[in-house]
Each structure stands twice: as structure tokens, then as C-alpha cells.
Amino acid sequence: MTQTPDTEGSFWPDTLAASIVAKRGDSHVVATGITPSGPIHLGNIREVLSGDAVYRALNHAGSSAKLIYIADTFDPLRSVYPFLPDDYSQYVGMPLYAIPDPEGCCENYAEHFLKPFLAALDELGVKVEAYRAHEMYKEGLYSDVAVEAVASSAKIAEIIGRVSGRELPEDWISYNPECSECGRITGPTVTGADPAGEWVDYECVCGHSGRADVRAGQGKLPWRVDWPARWKVLGVTAEPFGKDHAASGGSYETGSEIVRDVFGAEPPEPIVYEWIYLKGQGAMASSTGLAISINDILGMVPPAAVRCFVLRPRPEKHIDFDPVNGIPGLHDEYDKFEKTYFSPDDPVDEWSRRIYEISQPGEVPTEIPSQVPFVHLSVAAQAAGGSGEGALEVIGRSGYSVRESDRPAVLSQIERAKVWLSEHAPDAYKFSIQEVVPDAAGDLIPEQLQFLGKLSGVLAEVDWDPDTVQSSIYELGKENGLNAKKAFGAVYTSVIGRDSGPRAGYFISSLDRDWVVARMEEVGAL
Ligand SMILES: [Zn+2]
Numbered sequence: 001m002t003q004t005p006d007t008e009g010s011f012w013p014d015t016l017a018a019s020i021v022a023k024r025g026d027s028h029v030v031a032t033g034i035t036p037s038g039p040i041h042l043g044n045i046r047e048v049l050s051g052d053a054v055y056r057a058l059n060h061a062g063s064s065a066k067l068i069y070i071a072d073t074f075d076p077l078r079s080v081y082p083f084l085p086d087d088y089s090q091y092v093g094m095p096l097y098a099i100p101d102p103e104g105c106c107e108n109y110a111e112h113f114l115k116p117f118l119a120a121l122d123e124l125g126v127k128v129e130a131y132r133a134h135e136m137y138k139e140g141l142y143s144d145v146a147v148e149a150v151a152s153s154a155k156i157a158e159i160i161g162r163v164s165g166r167e168l169p170e171d172w173i174s175y176n177p178e179c180s181e182c183g184r185i186t187g188p189t190v191t192g193a194d195p196a197g198e199w200v201d202y203e204c205v206c207g208h209s210g211r212a213d214v215r216a217g218q219g220k221l222p223w224r225v226d227w228p229a230r231w232k233v234l235g236v237t238a239e240p241f242g243k244d245h246a247a248s249g250g251s252y253e254t255g256s257e258i259v260r261d262v263f264g265a266e267p268p269e270p271i272v273y274e275w276i277y278l279k280g281q282g283a284m285a286s287s288t289g290l291a292i293s294i295n296d297i298l299g300m301v302p303p304a305a306v307r308c309f310v311l312r313p314r315p316e317k318h319i320d321f322d323p324v325n326g327i328p329g330l331h332d333e334y335d336k337f338e339k340t341y342f343s344p345d346d347p348v349d350e351w352s353r354r355i356y357e358i359s360q361p362g363e364v365p366t367e368i369p370s371q372v373p374f375v376h377l378s379v380a381a382q383a384a385g386g387s388g389e390g391a392l393e394v395i396g397r398s399g400y401s402v403r404e405s406d407r408p409a410v411l412s413q414i415e416r417a418k419v420w421l422s423e424h425a426p427d428a429y430k431f432s433i434q435e436v437v438p439d440a441a442g443d444l445i446p447e448q449l450q451f452l453g454k455l456s457g458v459l460a461e462v463d464w465d466p467d468t469v470q471s472s473i474y475e476l477g478k479e480n481g482l483n484a485k486k487a488f489g490a491v492y493t494s495v496i497g498r499d500s501g502p503r504a505g506y507f508i509s510s511l512d513r514d515w516v517v518a519r520m521e522e523v524g525a526l
């Protein structure tokens, strides 16, 4: 995979930070937000990582920036998602903070999905100040803007109607009360409001009529008003958001006009990002179940490589994530940036250097960590029958040296390889060493059996390293009139009971030599 650098040769967060500083000075609040309505997936992570990259770039450029994250806990549950019990239909329309945890382990629905997400952010090295939207309303952070918005409903309706083309009802009031009887935020219809914006009256689908105190947060602003209100309240100067909000007439455009004309503030600099697609399936979305949670991904890919994968492409480029075939390549690409960064000969280019630095969840290492290609780790893990320590031994035998201080990191990588193998990897990457001669060996032709007999003698003598083993098999096959497929096929069949497998040189040399020699001899004598 290659990537065209920015024209200036700098990494996009740095280019963007420079332009933000030029326009807005050097004190910044970068805001990110996600609705915790389901497991938070890799697509959502692009929002937070993009914000984190720009936040880091702003500080790197000498600004004073902070990164905040707002969980939209005051948003309603929109439908009974595929991962919810059927009886959750009773909670549709209620805000997420007020719905019980579907698994009963956390304070409420929103917290259930927030907890693992915040843990993932911590692992990814994203240091955010986290806010919960319902608390911001109930604790009074929104009081003044909410009252202002209700009092300015006619002006806001005019802006939304003109900019988005969306026809709003006459006497529309910019407020969604929370019904004090049934708890729904989608149930009430506003029937009247204080011209000064302090209260609204409503009738709910449940039959209840009541009055909501705007200042006390007994309801929330509709999305198109909530967003600009948040910019004003938190002083947001830059914010990543999905391309849907950036469309012409979309919520960024209406929000920009509302924040200027109603709240008297400037909209943040936009960081518009494309979706992350699950390869061959579509854009990730937790509402459809078409997603892999960030926590599951961190079980297969270390935080730095996740950051590198998501942040390397410019935000407007779409990203394909392929959990089946893409995982080894994703590790390899990160390893390549790391090698480039620590290359003793060439001075590293600015683009690669910044990608590596911004990919680090913590401090940038001072020397290159021990690298073992991911596919080799997956071979070693299987050759060792799943034991981490055993796999480390296999890795050592096959010519990779792992420093003592890097053993814990490599052991974690072995665990990640095992997760990938059991959850997603295609069969081509999977094998198990056969303890006794496999039945499939009975199908080998006489030329292959003779070849194996000779191979046992050769392998007993040669240097036990991947390249020598690989070329010994190939050369001996040629001398005996076997093409590569037949020669290597005979070796694989003897060891794993099928005629293809991981790259033979590395694979065979990772096994115990005496065992291999004995097995070739035994099959050769069939
Ligand atoms: Zn829970």
C-alpha cells in the first residue's frame, strides 16, 4: 500500500493544525462525540483518533489545546437493535442514560457501551476530558444557551428551513422535553413556550401533559441546535465529524449559521472524515450489527498499529478494514513505518516520521522494538500448540531475536495472532501439527515418497535456518523431477496432513529438527 503525502510533504494533522492556528490563534478545544447506543466500533474510532491527531499536532505546533469527548447520553434509543432483547421495545424513545443496561452490569444503557470504549481510548493513548450530555444539561452547563434557543425558536426555524430545505411546523419550538411520566424524549409534542425561553408545555403520546423547566435540563435541544449550542458552551475551535453532517444543507451548515446568529460564537474548524467499511460488506454501523467493536480489534492489533491504520490516510479517504485477510498486512505496514523511523542510513522523511510519532499511544520508543512479522507469530503459535512461551522458543529457533525487555510485547502479539486465527483467519493460515503420520500421506505418489526419504538425510545436515531449509526442499525436489508444488506438497502432507501451508522454510525450520527428520524418514518408508 502506498500513500501520496500531502503536497507540502507533511502529515495531514500537521497541515491542518497550521491552518487552524493561522485562522484561530493558539488556544484550542478539539471536540469529539459519539452516541453510545451500541458497541463502539472502528468507524467511530476514526472520529476520536482524528480529533486526537489534530489535538496532538496543535500542541506540537506550540498551541495550547485540549481534547474533549461528549457522549450523547441524552439521545433516545431509536429502535430495538439486533443485539438487544425484544422487550427493549418498551424503551424506544427514552434517553440512553435512563434505560437499564441490557446485560445488567452497569449503571445504565449508555454506561454499558461507554465503559469498554473509554478503556479502549485509554489503551490507544487518547487522553480525553469526557462529558455526558445529560449531565451537562441537568447540571446547568446548557441553561443559558437552551433558554436562548427556545426564545429564538422562530429565528432558528427560519435558518433550518432556508439552509436545509426542511419544512418545520409553524410555531415550532426549539426544544424536546423529556416526559416526566413515561420518560420518553420522543413522546412529547410541544404545545406552548415561554417567550423568554424558561419553560415549554407539552402533551405526550402516553397521555401526560406537563411543563418542562428549560434551565433545569428537563429536556434537550434538537440535534441541529444542540450541536451549535455545544460549540458555544465548550468553546470548541476544531471538530471532526462524518461526511453526512458536512453535506450541503447538513447540520454543520445550519449549525454554523445558528451559532453565529443566535449564540454569537464562531463554528469550529471542520475535520470531515469518510466511513470505515467492513471489506465487501459496507460502512460500519452498530445499529445494523455490521461492525467490529474497537475492543475486539485491539484483541488482534496493538494500539499503535490501529492508530497508524486509521490515521495514515487523509480523513476524506475511505478505509477498508478486512478482518479476514487484512490483519497481517496491517501489522506489517506499521512495522515498516517503525523500520523507516529507526533506519540508521536514510534520514526519515517528515511524513513517515510524524505518522510514526502520532501512532504512538505513549512515549515514542528510543530504540527500535524487536519485530517479528505477524504471520510468523501465527505460525509459531500454532507450531507450539498455542503456548506463548513455546512460540517464543520457536521464534528464537527460526532466527528472530527478541530482546528480554520486549518479551512481554511479543507475547501479547502472539496472543493477538491466536485471536485472529480462531476468530477470523482464513484456512490457508491455519494448521495443526499431526502427532502421528497423517492418513493423507497414503495418497503421496512413489516419487514423492522417495524424495522425502532423501530429504530426511539432507535436512539432518544443512544449516537449520529458513532460507537454507526452503532452498534445500526446492533443489532436492528439482533433482528428483518434482515441481515445487509436488515437493512442498509432500512436506506439508507429512507434517500437517494437507498439501499446502505456511511458507515452508520458516515453518519447517521453526520445528524441532530431529522431529522433522524422523517424520520425513517415516513417511518416505511408506
Ligand atoms: Zn454493563
Ligand SMILES: [Zn+2]
Residues within 6 Å of the ligand: 179, 180, 181, 182, 183, 184, 187, 188, 204, 205, 206, 207, 208
Ligand atoms: Zn409520556
